[in-house]
Amino acid sequence: MAKLWDKGYAINASIESFTVGDDYLWDVALVQFDCLGSIAHAQMLLKIGVLTTKEFNVLKKSLCEIIALADQGAFAIKPSDEDVHTAIENYLVKQCGTIGKKIHTARSRNDQILLDMRLYMKEELINVMDGLVAFCSTLQTVAEQYSMVPMPGRTHFQKAMPSSVGLLMGAYLESMLDNAVLVSDAYKLIDQCPLGSAAGYGVNMPIDRQLVSDLLGFSKVQNNVLYVSNSRGKYESIVLSCLVQIMMDLSKIATDCIIFSAPEFGYFTLPDQLCTGSSLMPQKKNPDVLELIRARSATVLSCHMQVLEIIRGLPSGYNRDFQEIKKPLMQGLMITKQCIALCDLVIGNIHVNTNACINACTPEIFATDQALLLVQQGVPFREAYKKIALLQAHMPDNDPVENIKSKKHMGAPGDLGLPLSSQKIKKITVWNKTVKERNKKTFLTLKG
Numbered sequence: 137m138a139k140l141w142d143k144g145y146a147i148n149a150s151i152e153s154f155t156v157g158d159d160y161l162w163d164v165a166l167v168q169f170d171c172l173g174s175i176a177h178a179q180m181l182l183k184i185g186v187l188t189t190k191e192f193n194v195l196k197k198s199l200c201e202i203i204a205l206a207d208q209g210a211f212a213i214k215p216s217d218e219d220v221h222t223a224i225e226n227y228l229v230k231q232c233g234t235i236g237k238k239i240h241t242a243r244s245r246n247d248q249i250l251l252d253m254r255l256y257m258k259e260e261l262i263n264v265m266d267g268l269v270a271f272c273s274t275l276q277t278v279a280e281q282y283s284m285v286p287m288p289g290r291t292h293f294q295k296a297m298p299s300s301v302g303l304l305m306g307a308y309l310e311s312m313l314d315n316a317v318l319v320s321d322a323y324k325l326i327d328q329c330p331l332g333s334a335a336g337y338g339v340n341m342p343i344d345r346q347l348v349s350d351l352l353g354f355s356k357v358q359n360n361v362l363y364v365s366n367s368r369g370k371y372e373s374i375v376l377s378c379l380v381q382i383m384m385d386l387s388k389i390a391t392d393c394i395i396f397s398a399p400e401f402g403y404f405t406l407p408d409q410l411c412t413g414s415s416l417m418p419q420k421k422n423p424d425v426l427e428l429i430r431a432r433s434a435t436v437l438s439c440h441m442q443v444l445e446i447i448r449g450l451p452s453g454y455n456r457d458f459q460e461i462k463k464p465l466m467q468g469l470m471i472t473k474q475c476i477a478l479c480d481l482v483i484g485n486i487h488v489n490t491n492a493c494i495n496a497c498t499p500e501i502f503a504t505d506q507a508l509l510l511v512q513q514g515v516p517f518r519e520a521y522k523k524i525a526l527l528q529a530h531m532p533d534n535d536p537v538e539n540i541k542s543k544k545h546m547g548a549p550g551d552l553g554l555p556l557s558s559q560k561i562k563k564i565t566v567w568n569k570t571v572k573e574r575n576k577k578t579f580l581t582l583k584g
Contacts, residue, residue: 353578
């Protein structure tokens with residue numbers, strides 16, 4: 137296969153193998169986006185007179201054929217192709233002859249891959265948001281269901297004050313809603329069209345970057361052509377930073393569920409079908425899925441750090457180092473989407489042992505409440521604190537259910553503010569549906 141940079145000499149086989157690496161394997165996910173970008177670019181070339189209408193139609197037909205083949209898993213990218221761009225252009229030249237050689241006019245593989253990755257990240261962030269919407273809905277349901285089931289709240293992991301299962305699930309929910317904001321903000325930032333920046337310094341042709349941006353459904357053109365090149369890796373790291381926040385929360389949820397489902401606590405029970413067993417110990421029921429979610433949070437964090445370290449010391453302009461950010465980005469997205477879905481499955485099927493939760497609310501956790509009752513009787517807090525500290529071994533019995541019901545200020549166990557969370561879920565659902573439908577319409581129009 138011809139290289140796009142071919143100048144009539146053969147490259148050393150070891151160099152070729154090293155520089156290509158496994159890039160061509162990851163590029164399979166980019167075929168549709170590269171073709172859509174090429175259709176938009178060809179339409180712009182038609183406008184400025186580089187292509188005739190007949191040539192444009194021939195190219196568009198072949199590019200749509202490639203998309204169809206890719207959908208069937210029948211479009212191969214070989215190591216000899218180097219990347220998705222070469223594989224597609226070689227196909228066009230084979231099918232369309234000389235016309236296929238015109239598609240790269242005023243374009244570089246630099247802005248091609250930037251475009252492919254932007255379109256890929258936009259679609260994948262929508263998929264991440266799909267998972268977050270579903271998970272938030274599950275958390276909302278579970279928080280409502282167990283809103284008045286008390287359990288010990290902990291600081292330093294020691295029993296501290298009365299809490300509730302609803303408060304715990306509501307905390308997870310609000311954190312995931314914040315993560316959804318991060319995802320939507322990242323989407324808005326990367327929703328800038330890089331095509332037309334070429335190798336980072338523009339071209340001496342009257343290209344219409346705004347037309348290409350509009351055809352591809354971007355909210356705007358990324359203006360400065362050098363910054364377009366410099367933003368490669370930066371935007372990927374921003375996406376990964378969102379994924380890291382999600383995975384850190386999933387890790388905390390996993391740890392809580394592991395601990396509170398242990399027999400020594402028994403607050404929760406994990407369904408048998410979500411647990412594995414031991415090859416030696418017949419009684420074991422292991423929360424492996426939660427342990428692996430926790431471990432894979434470290435993998436996503438390492439993906440983020442890998443991208444940051446790759447771009448940290450680079451000079452302005454394109455550098456081949458950028459090739460190495462594709463794998464950690466795609467890996468981070470794949471892991472995060474899977475872990476959101478699995479956490480959703482676990483929380484949606486977890487069993488709360490109400491009696492165990494109530495029985496765990498032993499008298500000492502009401503100490504702070506007793507001190508505050510004295511304050512309401514006119515005793516200064518510091519004196520009340522000392523008095524209760526001396527009496528904590530003889531604390532009166534308290535009803536933990538009535539205790540959490542009595543805490544009615546905003547966000548407390550007796551007023552979780554779940555209607556507010558419900559409104560936020562609706563808002564992110566509408567946002568996700570809107571951008572998803574807009575992208576679908578854009579792509580169908582390009583192919584149509």
